[in-house]
Amino acid sequence: xxxxxxxxxxxxxxxxxxxxxxxxxxxxxxxxxxxxxxxxxxxxxxxxxxxxxxxxxxxxxxxxxxxxxxxxxxxxxxxxxxxxxxxxxxxxxxxxxxxxxxxxxxxxxxxxxxxxxxxxxxxxxxxxxxxxxxxxxxxxxxxxxxxxxxxxxxxxxxxxxxxxxxxxx
Amino acid sequence: xxxxxxxxxxxxxxxxxxxxxxxxxxxxxxxxxxxxxxxxxxxxxxxxxxxxxxxxxxxxxxxxxxxxxxxxxxxxxxxxxxxxxxxxxxxxxxxxxxxxxxxxxxxxxxxxxxxxxxxxxxxxxxxxxxxxxxxxxxxxxxxxxxxxxxxxxxxxxxxxxxxxxxxxxxxxxxxxxxxxxxxxxxxxxxxxxxxxxxxxxxxxxxxxxxxxxxxxxxxxxxxxxxxxxxxxxxxxxxxxxxxxxxxxxxxxxxxxxxxxxxxxxxxxxxxxxxxxxxxxxxxxxxxxxxxxxxxxxxxxxxxxxxxxxxxxxxxxxxxxxxxxxxxxxxxxxxxxxxxxxxxxxxxxxxxxxxxxxxxxxxxxxxxxxxxxxxxxxxxxxxxxxxxxxxxxxxxxxxxxxxxxxxxxxxxxxxxxxxxxxxxxxxxxxxxxxxxxxxxxxxxxxxxxxxxxxxxxxxxxxxxxxxxxxxxxxxxxxxxxxxxxxxxxxxxxxxxxxxxxxxxxxxxxxxxxxxxxxxxxxxxxxxxxxxxxxxxxxxxxxxxxxxxxxxxxxxxxxxxxxxxxxxxxxxxxxxxxxxxxxxxxxxxxxxxxxxxxxxxxxxxxxxxxxxxxxxxxxxxxxxxxxxxxxxxxxxxxxxxxxxxxxxxxxxxxxxxxxxxxxxxxxxxxxxxxxxxxxxx
Numbered sequence: 001x002x003x004x005x006x007x008x009x010x011x012x013x014x015x016x017x018x019x020x021x022x023x024x025x026x027x028x029x030x031x032x033x034x035x036x037x038x039x040x041x042x043x044x045x046x047x048x049x050x051x052x053x054x055x056x057x058x059x060x061x062x063x064x065x066x067x068x069x070x071x072x073x074x075x076x077x078x079x080x081x082x083x084x085x086x087x088x089x090x091x092x093x094x095x096x097x098x099x100x101x102x103x104x105x106x107x108x109x110x111x112x113x114x115x116x117x118x119x120x121x122x123x124x125x126x127x128x129x130x131x132x133x134x135x136x137x138x139x140x141x142x143x144x145x146x147x148x149x150x151x152x153x154x155x156x157x158x159x160x161x162x163x164x165x166x167x168x169x
Numbered sequence: 170x171x172x173x174x175x176x177x178x179x180x181x182x183x184x185x186x187x188x189x190x191x192x193x194x195x196x197x198x199x200x201x202x203x204x205x206x207x208x209x210x211x212x213x214x215x216x217x218x219x220x221x222x223x224x225x226x227x228x229x230x231x232x233x234x235x236x237x238x239x240x241x242x243x244x245x246x247x248x249x250x251x252x253x254x255x256x257x258x259x260x261x262x263x264x265x266x267x268x269x270x271x272x273x274x275x276x277x278x279x280x281x282x283x284x285x286x287x288x289x290x291x292x293x294x295x296x297x298x299x300x301x302x303x304x305x306x307x308x309x310x311x312x313x314x315x316x317x318x319x320x321x322x323x324x325x326x327x328x329x330x331x332x333x334x335x336x337x338x339x340x341x342x343x344x345x346x347x348x349x350x351x352x353x354x355x356x357x358x359x360x361x362x363x364x365x366x367x368x369x370x371x372x373x374x375x376x377x378x379x380x381x382x383x384x385x386x387x388x389x390x391x392x393x394x395x396x397x398x399x400x401x402x403x404x405x406x407x408x409x410x411x412x413x414x415x416x417x418x419x420x421x422x423x424x425x426x427x428x429x430x431x432x433x434x435x436x437x438x439x440x441x442x443x444x445x446x447x448x449x450x451x452x453x454x455x456x457x458x459x460x461x462x463x464x465x466x467x468x469x470x471x472x473x474x475x476x477x478x479x480x481x482x483x484x485x486x487x488x489x490x491x492x493x494x495x496x497x498x499x500x501x502x503x504x505x506x507x508x509x510x511x512x513x514x515x516x517x518x519x520x521x522x523x524x525x526x527x528x529x530x531x532x533x534x535x536x537x538x539x540x541x542x543x544x545x546x547x548x549x550x551x552x553x554x555x556x557x558x559x560x561x562x563x564x565x566x567x568x569x570x571x572x573x574x575x576x577x578x579x580x581x582x583x584x585x586x587x588x589x590x591x592x593x594x595x596x597x598x599x600x601x602x603x604x605x606x607x608x609x610x611x612x613x614x615x616x617x618x619x620x621x622x623x624x625x626x627x628x629x630x631x632x633x634x635x636x637x638x639x640x641x642x643x644x645x646x647x648x649x650x651x652x653x654x655x656x657x658x659x660x661x662x663x664x665x666x667x668x669x670x671x672x673x674x675x676x677x678x679x680x681x682x683x684x685x686x687x688x689x690x691x692x693x694x695x696x697x698x699x700x701x702x703x704x705x706x707x708x709x710x711x712x713x714x715x716x717x718x719x720x721x722x723x724x725x726x727x728x729x730x731x732x733x734x735x736x737x738x739x740x741x742x743x744x745x746x747x748x749x750x751x752x753x754x755x756x757x758x759x760x761x762x763x764x765x766x767x768x769x770x771x772x773x774x775x776x777x778x779x780x781x782x783x784x785x786x787x788x789x790x791x792x793x794x795x796x797x798x799x800x801x802x803x804x805x806x807x808x809x810x811x812x813x814x815x816x817x818x819x820x821x822x823x824x825x826x827x828x829x830x831x832x833x834x835x836x837x838x839x840x841x842x843x844x845x846x847x848x
Contacts, residue, residue, distance in 0.1 A: 121251035
């Protein structure tokens with residue numbers, strides 16, 4: 001069952017940069033959902049609800065983002081790393097969250113000016129289409145043009161997390 | 170992509186160049202991996218040299234393109250860049266060259282007559298970004314669409330005639346690898362015109378212009394296919410385990426070839442220089458000039474030239490690996506290992522090069538975009554075991570384990586491991602103290618897998634070898650001559666003991682002439698006695714020389730490491746170039762610098778200190794010395810290059826102090842540990 005993974009565009013920080021590595025979550029004092037890569041590190045904070053779906057083989061965590069605060073149980077461990085779940089078409093997320101073979105359109109970046117200028121010069125610029133050849137470290141992408149695949153670019157995962165993309169067909 | 174014959178390189182609509190000077194200067198510019206250097210090599214062949222841009226650490230290859238008629242073209246091959254707007258040193262330099270603010274070597278800094286932008290046929294949209302930037306400069310421009318053969322194979326098509334019209338300058342398609350269309354490039358360079366079109370200012374406007382151009386030239390592909398094979402190879406090569414194993418195999422092969430294949434030409438060079446020295450000694454009368462030429466100039470040049478085969482083989486192999494596309498993948502693999510120590514994957518090639526010689530290694534750090542990453546790599550590179558350390562490693566490992574080749578090999582490998590560990594450890598310390606901040610995340614283009622160009626690799630090896638000889642050879646030659654003077658002067662009379670032995674040898678010769686029965690035996694005895702006299706005289710002269718006296722003064726500093734006066738002289742003499750340590754020790758302890766002579770090698774093992782009892786190379790001292798030479802900065806040219814590349818002499822001073830200090834402390838530890846173990 002695919003993960004329902006929506007995010008509200010109105011949020012000040014709408015791009016879940018490390019949510020794919022989240023293994024633990026709880027609710028903070030103000031009712032905000034906190035996702036943790038480890039028990040000691042807060043990865044990301046956003047109002048959301050979590051739905052746990054039990055499949056035949058494992059438990060999947062589905063994150064439904066909303067602006068409403070929801071009551072959640074404290075410290076519920078997520079047994080499935082969200083990295084392996086396919087994102088839905090049209091969803092806005094970071095490049096690092098895509099799986100092998102998925103294509104996307106670059107929307108923008110949160111990179112510093114120098115890194116962004118370098119990526120733009122290498123062809124990774126807003127509205128360009130990318131194909132993920134290999135997710136993870138390094139994240140290898142292929143820049144697609146009207147004529148088909150152009151160049152391949154390897155990115156440190158840290159950079160890939162800061163490239164905002166919209167998943168395409 | 171249409172055939173090159175279909176393209177008119179000089180349509181009537183284009184305006185002719187404003188001025189045609191006698192020595193037209195053509196600047197070649199392009200993205201990395203577009204085959205720009207292959208085209209340059211195709212146009213110039215070996216008629217080129219590498220020249221430095223004054224006041225910078227950048228260099229470019231400058232060649233001449235002969236014309237059937239008229240004066241030759243001066244071609245300048247600039248470093249590959251993605252954009253002239255980036256803050257990287259190469260980008261700034263390219264813009265400066267186009268603006269007429271910089272020129273390589275002794276050439277006058279003026280704006281070029283023609284800019285030749287080399288693009289890749291299969292990656293035209295990305296390449297057009299740089300083309301747009303060049304068009305804005307309003308300099309006569311030729312756009313070369315290279316790798317047309319590859320584009321045909323992939324079924325990529327574009328309307329070049331339309332592109333020429335849109336750009337307002339000559340567009341030529343070619344394949345530098347096969348030579349197709351290269352003549353048309355040459356012709357287009359002669360007839361280059363100032364572009365009539367250019368994009369508006371600003372990055373966004375440039376990108377929109379590129380999109381518009383691409384739309385009009387109908388770039389299309391016969392059959393769009395996803396390259397799953399490349400995906401799979403990429404996954405394997407960057408996999409922590411499989412990629413690591415492949416990496417180790419590739420590196421083992423590279424080092425095997427460097428050390429095994431290079432050993433033959435190295436021997437030939439060594440023998441050639443010995444023969445030259447012998448010839449000079451035979452022709453010239455004995456004296457200062459003969460000594461200067463044979464022991465100073467020829468042995469100095471020989472000491473440098475002997476490493477040339479290893480340098481050339483290394484760069485030949487690096488060029489091949491780069492051509493195949495493997496090096497970029499290996500950089501990502503190494504990024505994982507180096508990042509915890511404050512180095513990025515960009516440091517991989519410089520550190521690899523440093524295993525041949527730190528000079529090209531440090532110069533290769535120019536490709537590292539972040540300044541702090543670059544400085545950390547410069548500080549680490551000299552720790553890598555360069556070929557100049559090998560004679561010292563060979564000597565000491567053989568002295569330590571005379572009867573076990575396996576243990577010698579293990580100790581040898583340990584030296585390499587210690588050097589690498591010290592290098593990355595030093596980087597970690599530097600990043601935590603003087604170069605704080607995170608290591609810049611790696612972003613690098615991964616070029617397609619291709620068959621490497623052997624011709625290009627030969628040219629790269631030739632080029633690098635020449636630069637090595639020019640940069641290092643001149644310095645080492647000068648230092649060798651100074652060392653010769655310091656170790657030869659003041660000239661002293663042989664001591665009484667040596668004179669007595671010489672007199673005995675002369676008497677034996679006279680006896681031999683009169684005694685036909687025992688002639689041969691007496692001559693042999695005379696030769697042995699004369700050899701002993703020479704040894705005593707050489708040791709006395711070495712002790713009384715300037716460097717010998719300085720060694721006596723400096724010996725207390727090295728005494729805690731177990732070094733005696735003779736070793737102190739060897740260490741001091743090899744301060745400028747560590748490879749002279751073995752020959753210096755041979756002179757100091759045996760009176761001969763012929764280190765290949767097994768008898769002399771044996772003599773080093775049995776060499777005694779001034780007390781005549783204690784061996785010079787005891788086990789604890791040999792360990793201490795080995796550790797010292799793995800870690801110490803005993804290379805003056807490296808310090809010079811560090812100061813130049815890092816932009817300040819303080820980095821060279823820091824490098825010298827840190828490496829020498831670390832070597833001293835670790836050698837002290839090794840000496841006392843070996844003593845404690847009863848060695």
